[in-house]
Amino acid sequence: MHNAPLSLTFSDAQILTPDGLMAGDLSISEGFIGRSCGRRINADGYLILPGIIDLHGDGFEHHMAPRRGAQSEPTQGLRAVEAELAANGITTAMLAQFFSWEGGMRGPDSAETLIRAVADHDAGTDLHIQLRLEVAVSDLFDRASALIDAARIRYVVLNDHLPHRALAAGKRPPRLTGQALKSGRSPEAHLAMLQDLHKSMPRAIAALAELTSDLTAKGVRLGSHDDRTSEDRARFRALGADICEFPETLKAAETARAAGEPIIMGAPNVVRGGSHDKKIAAADLIAKDWVDALVSDYHYPSLHRAALKLWQDGLPLQQAWGLVSSGPARVMGWDDRGHLSPGLRADLVLMHAQTRRIEGVLCHGRVTHLSGELAARMVG
Incomplete structure (x- = not known):
């Protein structure tokens, strides 16, 4: 209690x-x-x-599984997550949980385990789930839909982490062995699965349109992750995903902004002074007043640090802190915080x-x- x-x-x-x-x-x-x-x-x-309102954070994964294959008891893991959230000023947190072919902590079983644990947990912090749905797993869409309904998940983000370029060229994708070990598959079995998913993408996209139509009718907010081109943004918009999360290029962000769609960027990007993998700098978009919310991404302390850095660099505090408080609330339509x-x-x-x-x-x-x-x- x-x-x-x-x-x-x-x-x-x-x-x-x-x-x-x-x-x-x-x-x-x-x-x-x-x-x-x-x-x-x-x-x-x-x-x-x-x-602070965090709409996308996967830093909880470390507490739930401190090492590969060494998962902690869910309740104990959540207590550690809450302690870190609170120490960093986060009062509302969306745990960004994958529902993916990647397996391990990112597989459907782990998603269901986490959601049960959050439902049973007497949380001090206001905890929510953001489901990160891999668009290729069409065989699991019914399972995902049932989970979204049962857990009353209000925010689903569409991801596509398949290495399409390598698979289309018949090449072995990078980091294959590490991914296979995390998923509990052999590298050969993992590669065969990736090839099957890549080949069945047209069927998956058709099934995805039916799923997203059902979700939006139920009031679930949809976003897309890592849009790279204007075409990416338009394709996901057509599916009802009107939140642009972590656009990788100025063009993708510009397309979202022109359509009046919320743009979410990572706070670690601000703290580091740029993207760790050479994508667009969040500060550049903030300077254009294009960013609606900053999120923790993989590092909870970065939220307050990013706001303070922006303040120190000349942005009024009410605007800088608004990126981690009033902005996220506005994106989700929360008028009580x-x-x-x-x-x-x-x-x-x-x-x-x-x-x-x-x-x-x-x-x-x-x-x-x-x-x-x-x-x-x-x-x-």
Whole structure:
């Protein structure tokens, strides 16, 4: 059982508003931002920011399977995931779980195991599932659809990680042996499976159109991953995928922007100063005001670090932090979070103004992380 929602007032803080940081008090009661009540906590020297909303993070995989073939007990793994999320200011997290031919942690069995574990887990952080559906696995679409319905998954991303170029040329794809070991197949069996999937792509795309039509009718948001060309974006748009996640080129991003479609980029790209594999730099798109949300991708700490880096580089804090709070909320149509306004969820990040360390995190008014001087003030 988690602690009860707090009723208190943080006084003399710097509070992030749509117009920037403003000195003042912020009160919470019964899980929501509201009128002054409860005891007063001196928050002088702290920034109070909206809780971070992460729409795509697969850093949880390390906690669920610390080594290849060594999967942890799901509940223990989720506890470790939550601790890392909270320490990094994340109050709403979508665990980006594959439903793929890749097997192992990315196979259908693992997807079902994770979803059961999240459903049974008494989470302090608001946990959701983003299902990353490989478009080639048409034989598994019925299973995927049943899982989406049962788990009430609201965000599905379409992926195509098949090495089509190598397969079309009759070549052995790169990293084949490593992939085979992760999936529990021999390299020969894995290659044969990839060749079969590549050959059956026309049938898979036809089946995918039927599946996505059904999903969009049920209100599931669809996105596409790693669009490289305008044609990629148009093809996925035709399938109902109106979120452009990690476009690889300026042209793909420009096509999405012209259509008014949300663009999601990775926070590690911002922190590193560019893509680790020489794709488009997220900062270039942010400078054009084309990015709606930053996500953790493979590294949870990068979310707050990216926002702070953008602020340091000259972007107003309300815009920089908005990329990890109000922007993601807007993409998903969540109007109960993302801002610090009366009546909204008390999802808060308390950051030491000088050290920029996150010392306190509240999700729906409940403490999920507390450290440093702030802990002494609140406990004392």
